[in-house]
Amino acid sequence: MEILVCxxxxxxxxxxxxxxxxxxxxxxxxxxxxxVNEPDNYAVEEALQIVAxxxxxxxxxxxxxxxxxxxxxxxxxxxxxxxxxxxxxGFTGSDGRGTAAILKSFVETxxxxxxxxxxxxxxxxxxxxxxxxxxxxxxxxxxxxxxxxLQNGKLKIAREIEGGSKEINHIDLPCVLSIQTGxxxxxxxxxxxxxxxxxxxxxxxxxxxxxxxxxxAGRAAAKVRRVDYFTPPEGKGAKILTGSREEIVDQVMxxxxxxxxxx
Amino acid sequence: MSRxxxxxxxxxxxxxxxxxxxxxxxxxxxxxxxxxxxxxxWGADLDKVCESLRGAYPEIWKIAAGPLAYxxxxxxxxxxxxxxxxxxxxxxxxxHFGVDLSPGLSIKMNAAYVPDxxxxxxxxxxxxxxxxxxxxxxxxxxxHCDISAGAVLNIRPGAFRAEGDAPAEGRVxxxxxxxxxxxxxxxxxxxxxxxxGDVDITREQALVSIGRGIGEEENIAIAEDLAEALGAVxxxxxxxxxxKWMDKSRQVGSSGCxxxxxxxxxCGISGSFQHLAGIxxxxxxxxxxxxxxxxxFRVANVxxxxxxxxxMPALAKRVRKESVPAKTKGAAHD
Ligand SMILES: Cc1cc2nc3c(=O)[nH]c(=O)nc-3n(C[C@H](O)[C@H](O)[C@H](O)COP(=O)(O)OP(=O)(O)OC[C@H]3O[C@@H](n4cnc5c(N)ncnc54)[C@H](O)[C@@H]3O)c2cc1C
Ligand SMILES: Nc1ncnc2c1ncn2[C@@H]1O[C@H](COP(=O)(O)O)[C@@H](O)[C@H]1O
Numbered sequence: 001m002e003i004l005v006c007x008x009x010x011x012x013x014x015x016x017x018x019x020x021x022x023x024x025x026x027x028x029x030x031x032x033x034x035x036v037n038e039p040d041n042y043a044v045e046e047a048l049q050i051v052a053x054x055x056x057x058x059x060x061x062x063x064x065x066x067x068x069x070x071x072x073x074x075x076x077x078x079x080x081x082x083x084x085x086x087x088x089x090g091f092t093g094s095d096g097r098g099t100a101a102i103l104k105s106f107v108e109t110x111x112x113x114x115x116x117x118x119x120x121x122x123x124x125x126x127x128x129x130x131x132x133x134x135x136x137x138x139x140x141x142x143x144x145x146x147x148x149x150l151q152n153g154k155l156k157i158a159r160e161i162e163g164g165s166k167e168i169n170h171i172d173l174p175c176v177l178s179i180q181t182g183x184x185x186x187x188x189x190x191x192x193x194x195x196x197x198x199x200x201x202x203x204x205x206x207x208x209x210x211x212x213x214x215x216x217a218g219r220a221a222a223k224v225r226r227v228d229y230f231t232p233p234e235g236k237g238a239k240i241l242t243g244s245r246e247e248i249v250d251q252v253m254x255x256x257x258x259x260x261x262x263x
Numbered sequence: 264m265s266r267x268x269x270x271x272x273x274x275x276x277x278x279x280x281x282x283x284x285x286x287x288x289x290x291x292x293x294x295x296x297x298x299x300x301x302x303x304x305w306g307a308d309l310d311k312v313c314e315s316l317r318g319a320y321p322e323i324w325k326i327a328a329g330p331l332a333y334x335x336x337x338x339x340x341x342x343x344x345x346x347x348x349x350x351x352x353x354x355x356x357x358x359h360f361g362v363d364l365s366p367g368l369s370i371k372m373n374a375a376y377v378p379d380x381x382x383x384x385x386x387x388x389x390x391x392x393x394x395x396x397x398x399x400x401x402x403x404x405x406x407h408c409d410i411s412a413g414a415v416l417n418i419r420p421g422a423f424r425a426e427g428d429a430p431a432e433g434r435v436x437x438x439x440x441x442x443x444x445x446x447x448x449x450x451x452x453x454x455x456x457x458x459x460g461d462v463d464i465t466r467e468q469a470l471v472s473i474g475r476g477i478g479e480e481e482n483i484a485i486a487e488d489l490a491e492a493l494g495a496v497x498x499x500x501x502x503x504x505x506x507k508w509m510d511k512s513r514q515v516g517s518s519g520c521x522x523x524x525x526x527x528x529x530c531g532i533s534g535s536f537q538h539l540a541g542i543x544x545x546x547x548x549x550x551x552x553x554x555x556x557x558x559x560f561r562v563a564n565v566x567x568x569x570x571x572x573x574x575m576p577a578l579a580k581r582v583r584k585e586s587v588p589a590k591t592k593g594a595a596h597d
Pocket of ligand 1: 013014119120143359399473474475476477499500501502503514515516517518519520530531532533534535536537538541551552553554557569570571572
């Protein structure tokens with residue numbers, strides 16, 4: 001099976017405390033730690049496991065800039081056969097629809113049986129996969145938690161739904177699936193693996209390589225714009241306990257007794 | 264302004280709580296514009312749901328078709344495209360279903376899409392001003408969307424307060440004929456219910472809940488020890504389950520369990536809306552987090568800014584010190 005996995009480099013929320021910049025309007029970006037968007041890593045692992053079972057190859061692609069090449073290399077160190085950087089000045093300011101339109105043009109330059117995305121980017125909207133599918137007129141399923149390849153050009157998939165239940169579906173190939181975290185255990189990538197891939201050339205494709213006209217992506221085409229970031233409303237707000245750790249532990253002890261937290 | 268529609272989720276003949284919230288969101292988008300409910304399904308359940316919405320919506324469009332008995336997003340999309348006029352604003356709950364339906368629907372409508380909307384702050388020309396949260400709720404963002412060609416907005420459950428002011432008795436309009444029998448390349452097979460675990464966290468009075476802040480699998484023992492001292496049980500957030508450190512049956516949240524304890528200790532949990540969605544019954548929430556700006560502190564009753572790996576053992580020790588006399592007394596009877 002020929003599998004394309006769309007990956008994105010995103011600020012890693014588990015490594016960062018996201019703060020508003022002093023000037024306001026944006027978040028503090030100076031010390032942000034970026035990595036592969038978490039669910040995308042699960043998507044690449046799933047693609048590698050499918051290919052190990054059925055044959056074929058895994059391509060990873062990202063729409064971004066030079067700095068995003070590192071995530072392609074990381075996923076290639078995991079075992080992806082090929083990485084493609086899709087980059088063009090004209091793509092700057094694209095919304096999710098624009099990104100999906102760019103990926104659609106890229107998909108049409110090749111032949112893929114299965115396209116995987118992550119469920120949602122840390123800084124995204126859980127939209128690119130579903131939009132890409134609609135643009136390609138492929139079937140789509142979101143929040144996928146298992147994939148089994150059937151013999152008849154179909155997949156049997158599980159989707160996560162409310163309350164920990166699963167919805168089982170059959171879906172025709174080619175299709176687009178958005179992969180939910182926890183579907184597998186992504187393999188570890190050591191420094192050695194990354195070094196081995198460091199000199200492999202990664203092709204960069206621009207709008208003209210994809211045969212894209214100007215109107216489909218970029219700032220002017222965006223129907224959605226993030227105008228600014230701001231501090232969320234405080235809500236009722238917790239009473240923050242103060243004092244030494246011992247004093248705080250004493251206070252918590254009294255509260256737990258009063259509230260029925262000691263059984 | 265464009266017409267507004269609300270897609271109603273329902274189950275077993277009962278409309279989801281989001282039905283009333285979407286009506287409230289529609290009023291916030293445009294008070295002057297009546298919002299039409301769209302309900303897809305099949306059989307007596309569908310009629311029951313339509314009937315129940317007459318107090319909340321002036322008009323209810325009913326779409327009945329056998330294949331729509333289960334809400335398969337691909338089929339529902341075809342149904343909506345058949346009846347909703349171009350240029351409309353469509354509201355959908357930001358649920359597991361909404362995430363499946365809406366991105367593709369917006370493309371087929373050639374409309375803008377904004378997911379997980381938590382508020383609306385009016386419009387500027389054809390640009391609607393919505394509010395979202397990003398990075399797990401650590402920051403909010405103003406997101407403007409051009410609705411001149413219509414829009415699909417996914418509304419966060421619980422974000423809009425359902426208001427009491429009922430409109431005139433709504434009327435149910437049968438639109439089924441416009442839809443016919445939709446067909447899909449994705450077929451629903453069955454639903455598999457969540458597996459029960461060794462303990463049922465939904466019945467516990469006190470939970471020590473751990474999140475990604477626990478750091479490593481080995482550290483779970485620290486939480487187990489505190490829970491044991493308190494007579495509580497350990498539950499967790501999703502990353503702990505994704506890492507296979509705890510069983511899925513211990514996960515609290517929209518894709519896990521809904522818990523109703525008296526006391527909920529959130530340790531190293533940031534407080535994402537998917538996690539909070541699983542905490543019901545207004546428990547006393549004690550949050551321990553090393554980040555004073557963590558969103559969990561906006562909903563907790565008391566907060567402790569500390570390292571959980573230091574705080575949990577200190578609390579466990581204190582609890583044990585207090586309960587020693589009681590235990591010794593018990594032992595004397597043996
Ligand atoms: C469709 C969907 C469904 C989902 N369903 C669920 C669900 O059911 N349940 C759920 O929980 N999530 C769910 N999620 C994931 C959710 O969006 C969040 O990613 C998740 O809840 C974050 O978990 P966390 O708070 O443990 O981790 P993080 O957000 O990474 O937060 C970790 C916190 O720990 C703090 N911390 C780190 N180290 C320490 C330390 N040593 N001492 C003290 N504090 C520390 C950090 O400051 C941070 O606030 C779902 C997501 C999607 C897309
Ligand atoms: N710029 C991008 N390049 C490649 N894939 C992307 C890009 N943005 C989003 N995706 C994919 O779409 C998924 C959902 O992202 P989003 O819709 O932005 O939340 C991500 O997990 C990626 O798999």
